Structure formats: structure tokens, C-alpha cells
Amino acid sequence: MLIAASNFLVPNGTFIVVLIAFIVVLGVIAKYVLPPLNKALTERQDQIRGELEAADKAKADAQEADAERRAVLDHARVQAREIVAQASTSADQIKVKAEADGQAIHDRIVQAADAEVVIARQAAVEQVTARVGEIVLAAAERVIGREIRSADHQDLIDEAIAAVRAETSGAGAGAAGGRR
Amino acid sequence: MGIGTHLLSVPLLADISVGDHVQRQVFGLTIDMDTVWATIIAGVIVILVGLIMRAKVTSGVPGKFQLLWEMAVSAVQKQVDDSIGPRGAKVVPLALTLFIFIFTCNLFEVLGIGSHFEVLPAPTSDINLPLAMALYVIVLVHAAAIKNRGIGGYVKHYLNRPFPIWLFPVNLFMNVVDEIAKPLTLALRLFGNLLAGGLMLSLLAALVIWKIGPAPLGALLTVPLTVVWKLFDMAIGAIQAFIFALLTILYFDTAMAPDLAH
Numbered sequence: 001m002l003i004a005a006s007n008f009l010v011p012n013g014t015f016i017v018v019l020i021a022f023i024v025v026l027g028v029i030a031k032y033v034l035p036p037l038n039k040a041l042t043e044r045q046d047q048i049r050g051e052l053e054a055a056d057k058a059k060a061d062a063q064e065a066d067a068e069r070r071a072v073l074d075h076a077r078v079q080a081r082e083i084v085a086q087a088s089t090s091a092d093q094i095k096v097k098a099e100a101d102g103q104a105i106h107d108r109i110v111q112a113a114d115a116e117v118v119i120a121r122q123a124a125v126e127q128v129t130a131r132v133g134e135i136v137l138a139a140a141e142r143v144i145g146r147e148i149r150s151a152d153h154q155d156l157i158d159e160a161i162a163a164v165r166a167e168t169s170g171a172g173a174g175a176a177g178g179r180r
Numbered sequence: 181m182g183i184g185t186h187l188l189s190v191p192l193l194a195d196i197s198v199g200d201h202v203q204r205q206v207f208g209l210t211i212d213m214d215t216v217w218a219t220i221i222a223g224v225i226v227i228l229v230g231l232i233m234r235a236k237v238t239s240g241v242p243g244k245f246q247l248l249w250e251m252a253v254s255a256v257q258k259q260v261d262d263s264i265g266p267r268g269a270k271v272v273p274l275a276l277t278l279f280i281f282i283f284t285c286n287l288f289e290v291l292g293i294g295s296h297f298e299v300l301p302a303p304t305s306d307i308n309l310p311l312a313m314a315l316y317v318i319v320l321v322h323a324a325a326i327k328n329r330g331i332g333g334y335v336k337h338y339l340n341r342p343f344p345i346w347l348f349p350v351n352l353f354m355n356v357v358d359e360i361a362k363p364l365t366l367a368l369r370l371f372g373n374l375l376a377g378g379l380m381l382s383l384l385a386a387l388v389i390w391k392i393g394p395a396p397l398g399a400l401l402t403v404p405l406t407v408v409w410k411l412f413d414m415a416i417g418a419i420q421a422f423i424f425a426l427l428t429i430l431y432f433d434t435a436m437a438p439d440l441a442h
Contacts, residue, residue: 014212032231
């Protein structure tokens with residue numbers, strides 16, 4: 001072994017040896033080192049991509065659920081408003097109907113009462129007129145001292161009764177009108 | 181002998197020479213044994229580092245070691261994708277190996293002491309290794325060009341650019357010069373940088389003999405300057421490895437590009 005000087009710009013036999021050495025290194029790296037590394041890189045990329053996609057999907061799902069919740073809530077709100085409006089409408093209707101019914105019953109009662117009053121008055125007048133005729137005859141018998149046959153003076157009696165009836169019915173009509 | 185001897189011996193009184201190697205004759209060929217063993221050791225380191233990474237490789241959370249590899253692979257991959265495109269996938273292992281291997285070789289220079297004989301010289305500071313790698317790359321580049329254009333297209337490519345076809349003698353001359361310059365510059369750029377790095381170490385070591393009167397000024401300066409230079413030299417080693425790999429990718433890009441692009 002000797003240390004020798006040679007022209008440093010001229011290649012020699014070393015060229016072949018180091019070329020082979022380099023090609024061996026290249027072969028090992030290309031065949032045994034790079035493929036597993038590239039595989040790991042690709043796998044990691046796929047993993048990350050998958051996770052990102054899953055995250056995107058979860059986000060979309062959450063947004064969808066949120067939108068659905070909102071829609072349901074809006075729907076419920078609208079429904080509630082409708083129900084309240086309906087309730088208020090039917091309450092008004094019931095009130096109006098109740099008022100109308102009350103008024104009708106009231107009117108009916110008043111009418112019935114009026115009719116009863118008229119009938120009672122009629123009966124009273126009938127009784128009174130009958131009684132008046134008898135009293136008048138009795139009084140007249142006592143005054144003139146003899147029996148007066150009612151048939152003979154029927155015209156006079158009827159006349160008196162008619163006068164009384166005219167008087168009372170006029171007053172009764174006036175009283176019925178004033179009570180209303 | 182050493183070309184530096186005459187220039188430097190007078191001011192520095194030091195015998196600095198280049199091209200000194202431990203040589204042996206094998207089958208009539210001269211072999212620089214120090215370059216050969218340094219190359220083999222660098223190769224073994226690169227292969228070991230690769231195989232250790234391979235043993236631990238995971239698609240889960242990568243370790244720092246794997247991360248370093250992934251960064252290198254991704255950088256090369258991106259460079260190839262950007263310039264050549266998907267067709268350049270076959271260039272990735274070559275460019276990556278070139279970068280890692282050259283960088284490892286260049287780092288050996290940090291071990292240098294600036295002597296005539298380095299135990300572990302940077303093998304890239306011997307012209308043989310840079311030239312071997314450069315010629316290997318250029319042969320593959322031409323093979324890729326022939327595969328891309330066919331033999332006819334490959335020959336025509338030297339005749340019809342950059343000037344119109346009727347100036348084909350000029351075109352041919354320029355292109356041949358270009359093609360010869362490619363491997364030469366590729367090899368000499370790396371070799372020159374690393375050789376100069378080694379020479380710097382020799383010069384800094386020779387500084388030891390510089391005295392002003394009795395004051396050993398050179399001896400005091402040589403250590404800090406050598407440290408600074410070696411840090412700088414490591415950056416040069418990384419840059420040169422990167423440039424070699426990058427130019428390899430660009431040469432393949434030119435060879436694989438469609439004809440219309442040129």
C-alpha cells in the first residue's frame with residue numbers, strides 16, 4: 001500500500017468500483033426501503049382522508065338534525081298559535097250563542113208571563129163582570145122591592161157589563177204595555 | 181507533486197497537495213483504496229439507516245427517524261411531481277438515493293484533519309465517484325429520452341432546436357456540447373466543492389506554522405476557524421447533494437417532456 005499522487009481530474013479504476021457500490025445502494029433503497037415507506041405514507045394519507053370524511057359526515061348529520069329540530073319546533077309553534085286562535089274563536093262563538101240562547105229563553109219566559117197575565121186578567125174580568133151583574137140585580141131588587149127577572153132586563157145588564165169590560169180591558173192593555 | 185505546492189509553500193511553508201490516494205493495482209487498473217472504502221462505508225451507513233427505518237416503519241404516528249425519511253421522500257416526490265409529473269415516478273428512488281448518499285459522503289469531510297492522508301476521506305472529493313454517478317444519471321436520462329421520443333425523435337431532437345431545421349449543423353453542434361457538458365458539470369460541481377472543502381482544511385491546518393515573532397498566532401486561529409469552516413462545509417455538503425439530485429430530476433424532465441415544450 002502506498003500513498004501516491006496522480007492527476008486528480010483523471011478518473012481511474014476506482015470509477016468502476018464506486019459505480020457498482022452506488023448502484024448497490026440505489027438498488028437496496030429502491031427495492032427494500034422506499035416501498036414500505038411509501039406504503040406507510042399512502043396508508044396514513046388514506047387514514048387522514050377517511051377521518052376527515054367521517055368528520056365532515058358527522059358535521060353534516062349534526063346540521064341536518066339541527067335543521068330538523070328547528071323545523072319541528074317551528075311547526076309546533078305554528079300549531080300552538082293555530083290552536084290558541086281556534087280556541088279563542090270557539091270561545092267567542094260559544095259566548096255569542098250563549099247570549100243568544102239566554103236572550104231567547106228570557107224572551108220566551110217574558111212572553112209566557114205576559115200571556116198568563118192576560119189570561120188571569122181575562123178570568124178576573126169575567127168573574128168580576130159576572131159578580132157585578134148579580135150584585136147590581138140584587139141591589140136593584142132591594143131598591144125596588146121586587147124581583148126583577150133577569151131575562152126582562154137582560155139588555156140593561158149586558159149594556160152595563162159591556163161598559164165595565166170596555167173599561168177594564170182598556171186599563172189592562174195599558175198596564176201590560178207599561179210593564180214591558 | 182501537487183499543484184498547490186508552488187503557490188502555497190512560499191507563504192505558508194506547507195506542503196499542500198491534491199490527488200494523493202492510497203492506491204493499488206487490480207487487474208491492471210489503479211484503484212484508490214481510501215475512496216473505495218469510504219464509498220463502501222457511506223453506502224453501508226445509508227443502507228443501514230434505510231433498513232432500520234424499514235424495520236420500524238408505521239402508518240401510525242411516525243418516529244423522528246421515520247419522519248426524517250418521510251420529509252426527504254416527500255421533498256423529492258414533490259419536486260418530481262412539480263417538474264415531470266406522474267411519469268417521473270421512476271426517478272424518485274434515484275434522486276432520493278443520490279441526495280442521501282452524496283450527503284452522507286460529503287459529511288465525511290467533517291472528519292478530515294487536512295492531512296495528505298485522511299482515514300475516511302469524503303469519497304465525493306475523488307473525481308471517480310461524482311463522475312460515476314453523473315455518467316450513470318446521464319445514461320439513464322438518454323435512455324428515457326429515447327424511450328420517450330423513439331430513436332428517430334431522439335436524433336431529430338438534436339437537429340431542430342433551438343434554431344429552425346435548416347440550421348441543423350449549428351443545432352447539432354450546440355446540442356452535442358450541451359449533452360457533453362451535462363455530466364461533466366454535474367460531476368465537477370460536486371467534486372470541485374468537496375475538493376475545495378478538503379483544501380480549506382489543509383490550508384487552515386497549515387496556518388499553525390504562522391507566527392509573528394514568538395507569538396503562535398496561526399495556532400490560536402486554526403481551531404476556531406476550522407470549526408467555523410466545518411459547519412459551513414456541512415451546509416455546502418447538503419446543498420451540493422441537493423443540487424445533484426435536483427439537476428438529475430431536471431435532466432429527466434427535459435428528456436421526458438413532450439416535444440412541443442421545446
